[in-house]
Structures are given as C-alpha cells and as structure tokens.
Amino acid sequence: MQRIGVFVCHCGTNIAATVDVKAVAEALSHEPGVVISQDYQYMCSESGQNLVKDAIKEHKLTGVVVCSCSPRMHENTFRKAAASVGLNPYLVEIANIREQCSWIHKDIATATDKAVILGKAAVAKVHLNAPLTAGESPVAKRALVIGGGIAGIQTALDIAEAGFDVDIVEKKSTIGGKMAQIDKTFPTLDCAACILTPKMVEASQNEHITIHSFSEVSEVKGFVGNFTVTIKKKARYVDEVKCTGCGACVEKCPMKKVPNEFNEGLDNRHAVYIPFAQAVPKVATIDPNYCMMLKNGKCGICSKVCTAGAIDYKQQDRFIEQKYGAIIVATGFNPINLDKYDEFAYNQCPDVVTSLELERLMNAAGPNGGTLLRPSDKTHPHTIVFVQCVGSRCDDEKGKPYCSKICCMYTAKHAMLIREKYPDTEVYVFYIDVRTPGKNFDEFYRRAVEQYNVHYIKGMVGKVTPKSDGKIDVQASDLLSNEQLHINADMVVLAAAIEPDKTARPLATMLTTQMDTNDFFTEAHPKLRPVESATAGIFLSGACQGPKDIPETVAQASAAAAKAIGLLVKNSITCNPCVAHSDELLCNGCSSCEKVCPYGAITYQDKEFRMPDRTTAIRRVASVNPAVCQGCGACTVACPSGAMDLNGFSNSQIMAEVDAICK
Amino acid sequence: MQVNDNNFQPVIVAFCCNWCSYAGADLSGTNRLNYPTNVKIIRVPCSCRVNPMFILRAFQKGADGVIICGCHPGDCHYTSGNYYTRRRITLLYSMLDFLGIERNRTRLEWVSAAEGAKFAATMQQFTEDVRKLGPNRRLEDLRCRKQ
Numbered sequence A: 001m002q003r004i005g006v007f008v009c010h011c012g013t014n015i016a017a018t019v020d021v022k023a024v025a026e027a028l029s030h031e032p033g034v035v036i037s038q039d040y041q042y043m044c045s046e047s048g049q050n051l052v053k054d055a056i057k058e059h060k061l062t063g064v065v066v067c068s069c070s071p072r073m074h075e076n077t078f079r080k081a082a083a084s085v086g087l088n089p090y091l092v093e094i095a096n097i098r099e100q101c102s103w104i105h106k107d108i109a110t111a112t113d114k115a116v117i118l119g120k121a122a123v124a125k126v127h128l129n130a131p132l133t134a135g136e137s138p139v140a141k142r143a144l145v146i147g148g149g150i151a152g153i154q155t156a157l158d159i160a161e162a163g164f165d166v167d168i169v170e171k172k173s174t175i176g177g178k179m180a181q182i183d184k185t186f187p188t189l190d191c192a193a194c195i196l197t198p199k200m201v202e203a204s205q206n207e208h209i210t211i212h213s214f215s216e217v218s219e220v221k222g223f224v225g226n227f228t229v230t231i232k233k234k235a236r237y238v239d240e241v242k243c244t245g246c247g248a249c250v251e252k253c254p255m256k257k258v259p260n261e262f263n264e265g266l267d268n269r270h271a272v273y274i275p276f277a278q279a280v281p282k283v284a285t286i287d288p289n290y291c292m293m294l295k296n297g298k299c300g301i302c303s304k305v306c307t308a309g310a311i312d313y314k315q316q317d318r319f320i321e322q323k324y325g326a327i328i329v330a331t332g333f334n335p336i337n338l339d340k341y342d343e344f345a346y347n348q349c350p351d352v353v354t355s356l357e358l359e360r361l362m363n364a365a366g367p368n369g370g371t372l373l374r375p376s377d378k379t380h381p382h383t384i385v386f387v388q389c390v391g392s393r394c395d396d397e398k399g400k401p402y403c404s405k406i407c408c409m410y411t412a413k414h415a416m417l418i419r420e421k422y423p424d425t426e427v428y429v430f431y432i433d434v435r436t437p438g439k440n441f442d443e444f445y446r447r448a449v450e451q452y453n454v455h456y457i458k459g460m461v462g463k464v465t466p467k468s469d470g471k472i473d474v475q476a477s478d479l480l481s482n483e484q485l486h487i488n489a490d491m492v493v494l495a496a497a498i499e500p501d502k503t504a505r506p507l508a509t510m511l512t513t514q515m516d517t518n519d520f521f522t523e524a525h526p527k528l529r530p531v532e533s534a535t536a537g538i539f540l541s542g543a544c545q546g547p548k549d550i551p552e553t554v555a556q557a558s559a560a561a562a563k564a565i566g567l568l569v570k571n572s573i574t575c576n577p578c579v580a581h582s583d584e585l586l587c588n589g590c591s592s593c594e595k596v597c598p599y600g601a602i603t604y605q606d607k608e609f610r611m612p613d614r615t616t617a618i619r620r621v622a623s624v625n626p627a628v629c630q631g632c633g634a635c636t637v638a639c640p641s642g643a644m645d646l647n648g649f650s651n652s653q654i655m656a657e658v659d660a661i662c663k
Numbered sequence B: 001m002q003v004n005d006n007n008f009q010p011v012i013v014a015f016c017c018n019w020c021s022y023a024g025a026d027l028s029g030t031n032r033l034n035y036p037t038n039v040k041i042i043r044v045p046c047s048c049r050v051n052p053m054f055i056l057r058a059f060q061k062g063a064d065g066v067i068i069c070g071c072h073p074g075d076c077h078y079t080s081g082n083y084y085t086r087r088r089i090t091l092l093y094s095m096l097d098f099l100g101i102e103r104n105r106t107r108l109e110w111v112s113a114a115e116g117a118k119f120a121a122t123m124q125q126f127t128e129d130v131r132k133l134g135p136n137r138r139l140e141d142l143r144c145r146k147q
C-alpha cells in the first residue's frame, strides 16, 4: 500500500499570489494513497526540507510529491533531502506549479484548478515510481589525444603535467600540424618553429606521453571513463625503435621526384623521407606509392645504407588496443581545395599560390631557403596581389558560409614581412572587410598600412589572367572609388578559406559526437561548455571546433586538458539510473531497438528460458548496457513487443499522467 | 460536427522534451508570458520518448488536442531523437486520418530552451485552433467520460 506525502510550496507569493495553495493541498489530500498533504512558505528552505524529511519519517512515506518550481530548479534538492532520511531519491516527483502555472496565469480559480491537475498527475506518476540506484563505473586513468598539432600537443602536455598517461595519435609521420609549416606568427612576428619545436621535443621526452605517429583511430567502443580504442599504426616500412633519424637512407634514395607535401608540393622529396629536420618522432617513412622496392622489388638501396637495420619492406599495418578514460579531439583544419575557383587561375599559373604555400616560400627551411622567388622562373616578384576571403563568407555552395577568422591577420603579416624584407616590392591587398578583433591585432594591421605602406583596397578581384610575358593581370573593382582596376602583378596570393580535416566526420561518427553543417565539432554549450562535446568524456581542442589562431587554440587546448583531468582524477563516475531495460520474457530479439539507439547501448544475448511445458528454449534477447544508455527512450517506442521500457519515465508512468490530465 | 461554443475549454496535453522545450516552457514562465490554462505539460527525456500510443491514449481519455515539443532538428540532446519523432508523427497523421480524427488535433513543434516567447505563442495558437475544431468525440471512450 502506497503512503504518499504531498507538499505544496507558496514560494513566498510567487505561487501563492495566483494559486490557492491551501485549496491545492486540500484537493490532493483526497487522492488515493495520499496520507499527508501540507503547504509551506518556502519548501526548498532548510525548514521546508525538514518538514518533508520529518513527514517521511513520521508517516513512513513511500512516495513524495512536491508542488513547487520547475524540477530543473529543485528536483535534486528534494531528492537529496529524501535520500538523507532513507527514502530512495527517485521516489520524489515534482509538480511544476510556478513556471508552468502561477507565473503565466492570472485568474486564481483557473490557475488553482490547473495546479490541482498537475499535482494529481504527479501523484498518479509517483504511485508507479520504482526505487532506482545510480550505478558506478570506473575511470581508466589514461587519455587519448587525436591529432598532434599545437592543440593536441598542448593538451597532452597539460594532462601529462597532472600526472596522467596520455597518448597522441597523429596521422602524419610527425606531430606539429600546420604551425610547423608557418614561418613567422602574428601579432608578434616571432618564428613559429622557435616556439613550437621545443614543445614537440618536450612531448616526445615526457615519460607520461606516448606518440603514435603515422597512426589513425580505427575503432572506438565504450563510454565515458571506459573507452576502448583500436589504433591503427600504418606500415611505414621503417622500424620506429631502430631508426635513429640519421637520414642516410633519404640521401641515397634514387627516387627523388615525389611532391613534397610538407612544402605544399612546391619542391620534391625522396620516396623515403623525414618531413623536416625537427620532425618528432625523427623517424624515416617510406612512401609505398613511389618506392621502387615496394612497387616492383627493384632497388633496396636504403636497406643497404641503413646502419641501424631499421628498413623493413615487409612491415604490415599493426593494430593496438588501449583503454582510455577521456578522449580529446584535436584534428585541426586544412585550407580548402581551390579547383573550383577558375577565376583566380590557381591551377593554370604556378605564380598564383595559397597563403600556406607562401609561408613555405618565405620559410628559411622552405624550397628557396627563405628567399621569396616566383615558383615559375625563380625571379624576385616586384608586385604582389593578395586576395582575401577566397571561399570564406560565401553564399554559394562553392565556398563556406563562415568567416575563416585567421586570414585577415596572416595576410597583414605576409604583406608586412614582404615589405620589410623587400622594400622595392609593391603589395596590394583586396579585402571585403578587415577583421582584427584580438589583443594587439588592430595595431598590427594599422602598422601594415601606415608604417609599411601596404595598399589595402576594399574590393573584389574579378579575374586573374596569366599573360604571355609571364606577368599576371589582376582585374578588380575598388568599391570605395567605384573604379575598375588592372594590376600587372608578378605573384598572386590567395587567402583560402579553412575547413575541418576530411577525417573529422568519420571520426565524429565513431565517437558519437555532434558536428555542425560545416563539419566543425559542436561544443556541448556554445557559451558555458565550450570545450566539451555533448558526448560525455569527449573534449574538443583547437581548430577542429572552429577557425582559430594559435593563442586561441592553445587556450582551448589547456581548457580541454583541465576538463579531461577533472574526469581522470575521479576513481569512478555515477551513472544516470533513468536508463532503458528490456523485459526478456517479452523481447523477441527483433533488433528494432538496437537500430535506433544513438549510443550503441543495446546488445543481444542468447539466453536459456524455461517454457511452461518444462522444456527449455534458447532465445535471443536484447540487453541494455546501463553505463552506455543515456536514457533518451528512442528504443522504447521502436520496440514492437512492448518489452523495452525506461526507468523514471516508464510507459505506465506516462500513461498515468495522461489519464490524470484528461480525466 | 462544428461546435461554436466560445466557452468550450479544450483539454490539451503537451509532451515536452527535458532539454529544450520543457526549458522553453519554464522560460515563458520566468518571462511571465501568458498562455491558456488548458495546456498541461508532461515532461519526457526526449521527444522520441513519446509513443504514439500515449497520444491515442490521450484522445481516448478525452483530450481534445495533443502537442509534442522537441529540440530543433540537429539540436536534440541525444543527436537524432527528434528525427525519429518527426517520422513517427508523420506516420501517426496517416493513421489519425484513417481513424477520422482531425489531424490538426495533433501537432509537432520545435521549441528551443531560449524560445520562451515561441512556446507561449505556440500554445496560444494551438489552443485556439483546437477550440475551433470543437470537442474530440471520435475516439473518446465514453466509458472514460466524466459524469
């Protein structure tokens, strides 16, 4: 027999002014099972809670209904109060008679009627509440960082600093990301390598950090605190442990005509390569698309010259499995492909380059040793035109609708660096708007205009045409003077929009995290939870979440690390007990529920059942992993047998509420 | 049968998902945005928890209108729950047509946690629309009728 207590709150006058609380308490006292029904000024106050606690003890209550403010406010308060006197916290229900009654209605009579009905629905529901216990699940004390750019490196260093083991999985043969390719950085113009490479070395030497370079995540199972991840270590045909990074193999490799992706294809590398001098790990990699030994068994020079015996032409992809408590995504970005932009002649003229290519052309470790030369004839350019927003802020499907955020600043940087080093070079920048919010950013841009005399022109470049004399005709409109311009340029630099890495979407599917329409990872809350994904235990770091410069990337990387550490220090986490469960006697193993579950929480087991005629039968039945289930209830509706139900929001509970409201 | 009775007070059940619409309803309360007392809210974790059976049950027990509110497409707390809801309600519409219950008595709306004003306006409008349709007599189980 149920013994239910009803507690109606005045909330000062917030409720009492429009709802006759005494009448509500009186009306609910006649509901079946209700043994006590009281009203009080402030139910959530200490004395209000004591009233509830005393009543639970005195009347040996089996259920509690509090008619008060929204359960989103104080459900937990009253659950805790109940638990403190030994009543299961899930035997408490809230009727929301403030936000959804007294605050929106003016007429006391009808508002009171509505409050009574809401109270009755809660009483009807609490009759069917079952005591629930929140399970605990252990936390694996190890973190996985996916992506080894500056974001991933910073996150890993911070987590290691706190004393936890952390693995970095980087798909390329070295960590460092885009920042390793950049020459100097705005707004300070310090050299990128000088601030990045010490961090790369620090990561490789930290005893808590393991770097899996040339590796990818191939499978993710499990849930917060308890992920099992399979990492694919791609065959690089070089034994990582034996290789000393001496480069003898690279020097002797006869296959020298491989486009060098680290230099954005502006020069060539060998079939066996180390991307750059400060690569971490400094280990050679053989490119199977070009290696003659791997392609047709002829050559084998590198294995002969390698004194460490590290070359292994028979190496296969290896898979390792590891448990992690937290996963941090740091997969960064790439400039978009410019094939669709015929008007800029990017594919026709070698002297039309992207900004990232320009970084390499100006870099001391780049193809020209840091002297800015035209890729076509290696001459010094005297007129350079920069085009901003190529593919950014577009309303057609060719480009991206968003602002890539970093281009205004790096273009100002490029223009300034060129004017500084080559004062005889004229630099034009075509822009839609110059956007420079950020510490010392606008000062930086103004310096480019005022001190370095860079010609900033508000306007659009209509067409870029390579001419027969090797020059490039840039046709543009100056929006301020309303003039058509033709500039006879030597080089054109396109500030291409940036987009998330192409592997981000399949990764998001593996991780069951959300992405926006542009494939940037979505944060759990745009303001209040900017570094967590909506999936528990998965955090976001760097440009994979949205366009960012280095200072912002590092700030977010450290924030993501702090959140991950907050999880890793826990020994166990409490699970939400309002999860689905299936009645094995009703389940027919149809798989309908499994198909709709967004979290993969449902698996099947063959179980032995005793039939009424005393024979046994083996049947396939669904079972829900309570630690994985998030309690959405999708499966309960999909189940054609009525076998699947949800704790806390069961079919019969909701039906009882419906009945109480409609009666 | 059309009843032109302005005193007719329809019974309206609103299913609201915990993460968006229930919070949106709370917000319309916080902002003191009025909507008719006819609307009574049932909290569900996600709009995809709403079994069409609940809706039929409501009509059988005498509800005159049922509204389901969830997060906007793409915003569901559980990623894809509201897409299931959308498909299920679409199917339910054909079944309601078949049963001869005006499909306008059932409505699906996306209301975010920030759309307190939209919540109130939606409830106002839906109540008016159901009021115009008159009482639901088709499925109501007369045995459940109040004496």
Ligand SMILES: Cc1cc2nc3c(=O)[nH]c(=O)nc-3n(C[C@H](O)[C@H](O)[C@H](O)COP(=O)(O)OP(=O)(O)OC[C@H]3O[C@@H](n4cnc5c(N)ncnc54)[C@H](O)[C@@H]3O)c2cc1C
Pocket (backbone or CB within 6 Å): A146, A147, A148, A149, A150, A151, A152, A169, A170, A171, A172, A175, A176, A177, A178, A179, A182, A184, A185, A186, A187, A215, A216, A217, A330, A331, A332, A333, A334, A335, A355, A356, A359, A406, A410, A413, A501, A503, A504, A507, A541, A542, A543, A544, A548, A549, A550, A551, A553
């Ligand atoms: C031309 C140019 C100039 C710039 N100049 C400046 C500047 O002067 N100052 C400044 O502050 N910022 C500058 N930036 C911005 C800066 O590059 C970024 O802020 C920074 O690189 C973002 O770091 P990240 O780690 O998030 O991404 P990234 O640097 O892109 O690193 C991501 C890493 O993850 C790896 N990865 C991707 N997918 C996977 C996967 N599925 N599995 C494993 N690994 C994966 C990638 O290989 C890469 O190593 C510039 C950008 C460009 C394009």
Ligand code: SF4
Pocket (backbone or CB within 6 Å): A579, A580, A596, A597, A598, A599, A600, A601, A602, A624, A628, A629, A630, A631, A632, A633, A634, A635, A636, A646
């Ligand atoms: S309630 Fe949702 S998360 Fe849990 S098993 Fe069912 S579909 Fe999966």
Ligand code: SF4
Pocket (backbone or CB within 6 Å): A582, A583, A586, A587, A588, A589, A590, A591, A592, A593, A594, A621, A622, A638, A639, A640, A641, A642, A643, A644
């Ligand atoms: S949908 Fe229902 S019957 Fe089918 S497997 Fe799941 S629980 Fe069993």
Ligand code: FES
Pocket (backbone or CB within 6 Å): B017, B018, B019, B020, B021, B045, B046, B047, B048, B069, B070, B071, B076, B077, B078, B081, B082
């Ligand atoms: S949580 Fe709101 S619709 Fe799924």
